[in-house]
Amino acid sequence: MRQQIEASYFRPDRKGVIVEADGIRFCTDQVSGNDCGVILYDKEGQSYTVPFKKEGSRGQLWGVKVAVTEPEQYRYQYYNNQERITDRYAGLIAGNESWGEPAEGKRCGGFYIDDFDWEDDRQPDISYDKSIIYGLNVRAFTMHKSSGVKHRGTFEGIAEKIPYFKRLGVTAIELMPAYEFDECEQLLSAGTEEARDIVNCWGFKEGFYFAPKTAYSAGRRPDHSFKTMVKKLHGAGMEVLMYFYFPVSFNRADILDVFRYWVTEYHIDGIHLLGENLPVSLVTQDSLLSGIKILYHEYSYWVDHPRYANTAVVMDHFRTQMRSFLKSDEDLTYALINHLRNNPAGRGTVNYMADYGGFSLFDMTAFDRKHNEDNGENNRDGTDYNYSWNCGTEGISRKKTIQGLRVKQIKNALSLIFLAQGTPFLFSGDEMGNTRYGNNNAYCQDNEIGWVKWNPTSMNKEIADFTRFLIEFRKQHPILCMPSEMQIMDTAKCGYPDVSYHGTEAWRPDLNPYSRSVGIMYCGQYAKLPNGKEDDFIYIAMNLHWRPNELALPKLPKEMNWQLVKSTDISVTEPEPSSQDQRILVKERSISIFVSRANR
DSSP: OOEEOOEEEOOOSSOEEEEETTEEEEEESSOOSSSEEEEEEETTSOEEEEEOOGGGEETTEEEEEEOOSOGGGEEEEEEETTEEEOOTTOSEEESOOSTTSOOTTTOEEEOOOOOOOOTTOOOOOOOGGGOOEEEEOHHHHHOSGGGOOSSTTSHHHHHHTHHHHHHHTOOEEEESOOEEOOOEEEEEOTTSSOEEEEEOSSOOSOOEEEEEOGGGOSSSOHHHHHHHHHHHHHHTTOEEEEEEEEOTTSOGGGHHHHHHHHHHHHOOOEEEEEESSOOHHHHHHOTGGGGSEEEEESSSSOSOOOOOTTEEEEEHHHHHHHHHHHTTOSSOHHHHHHHHHOOOTTSEEEEOSOOSSSOOTTGGGTOSSOOOGGGTSTTOSSOSOOOOOOTTSSSOOOOHHHHHHHHHHHHHHHHHHHTSSSEEEEETTGGGTOOOTTOSOGGGOOSTTTSOOOOOOHHHHHHHHHHHHHHHHHHHOGGGSOSSOOOSSOTTOSSSOSEEEESSBTTBOOOSTTOOEEEEEEOGGGSBOTTSOBOOOEEEEEEOSSSOEEEEEOOOOTTEEEEEEEESSTTOOOOOOOSSOEEEEEOTTEEEEEEEEEOO
16 A cells, blocks of 8 residues: 655746755656656555645646655656656666566666766867767677677676777767667567567667666666766767667657756767757757767758758768769769768768668678568568678678678778768777678667677788778878868969879879779878878779779879878789879779878
8 A cells, every 4th residue: 555755846847856855856747637646666665655736736747846865765656547657757767677678567767866976077079070980789789708898788898898999999989879768579470460579679769868778787877887988988088979769759849958968967979860850950059069969860851951060960872872882883983082072061971881770891792682581570671772792692601702802892891981081980890890691670689690799700800900000091191081171172272182083094083974993182281290290192092893993193292102001902012103193003893092102
């Protein structure tokens, strides 16, 4: 039998739960009617009913204060007649502690207590042009036994990987939804009326947006786990971004409150918006949010793409068209040079080739068709448009020629990402050839399909080493990550445009529909190194044709010559150096990088 507890009433002016020294204030719009209120549960399972009353209401808001001085000893729900409601504004959620166990019927709100010592935590505040974003799923990132961490699948596991992030060279970690959501779902099996249990590993659904996910914490305080992770990443010079997905049913007026809360309470550095008809302009103009990164997709339902310095468009077109260019589709060379230069004023641009959805970088070189049979929907789920090429054999292959071609294609894809202006995005595992075995919709695969595999192989090492090279090379050359878009003009009056394009003859690129080759030269005189000196000239020879092609190396100033730095084809050797116009043979399906060096 429920007992009564001392309560007082007030007219609320905000939503949420406020913990005070002498009690707890409940403010909610989630109930209505004559029989509604709060139920408190203590550790012994005793419940206490506190009804809402008319004198504690304002519009559709209800307010009551209960005299509880040890909030950590209690959990709570709202009731509306016979319905029990978990507070969508709760700072902590109890009942979801065990991953994959249904929480329905036992889920309650907990009380968020702000007692974390942030010490001197500061946002790294890295501009878009200097950022390298690394996306991951909290659980999938370290859940595989090969991850080598103590706390697998948790915020703590991510913190354990900070030395790895540092070696790789990324500057920001982007988390897939890490707020509380119910991962346990039921799905009708294909062709039947029978429902089966699945686990939604991604979390792109309505959730409890003010609470970190309890099952992602190795400790008893998920708020402390998340904050400790953020503080450690900040201490290592890395930002923390997070996906937020809002279904159409979610109250748009509450979205700003969600973001403000995570920025102030959890010190996140950016948000990645997903959903329909979101108030993007309102978010980007909010004073509190003006100092964080706000990412939204190029393919979206928003009519207006706002341009503010803290916003960035995630370039879905880059992924689709560059994948097509990678597999030698025609009429894409012009799109290539535009994508690699795209960096408009007023906002950032995020370029990517693979993400959580669709094929991984490895899978786009190993599968022509999706293989989602394990999802239980007769392979009907997931996109049919993967823009992939299996290099001649469907699936995993032991043939050395197939493996070599796939590694080269992955390195080509990585080169397109990191040699483009704008901000590169890399999804976890792609830097070492991770496979999802052809599943392009692995949202329900809490297993080796969905997890990152850390097993070292010679192929994995070759891809990982090349990724680290590209990131370091990008950081060493500011001409590759300019703060504004290049003009293809000699605005510095130095005899060279900032960027130029070349074909079999210097300064004459072949942009006809059948061309799959182009040379791109960046003039380092438009960018300064940290020591104040001018950057180098950089020439990128791209040939995604299935046959070798010649490209011209343009003439450098007389005191310089070209030097080969790296090629995606390991058989490529250094051509004879020359400061004069010369042609080089670019191997089929390969990208080579040249840098100017002083004559000796």
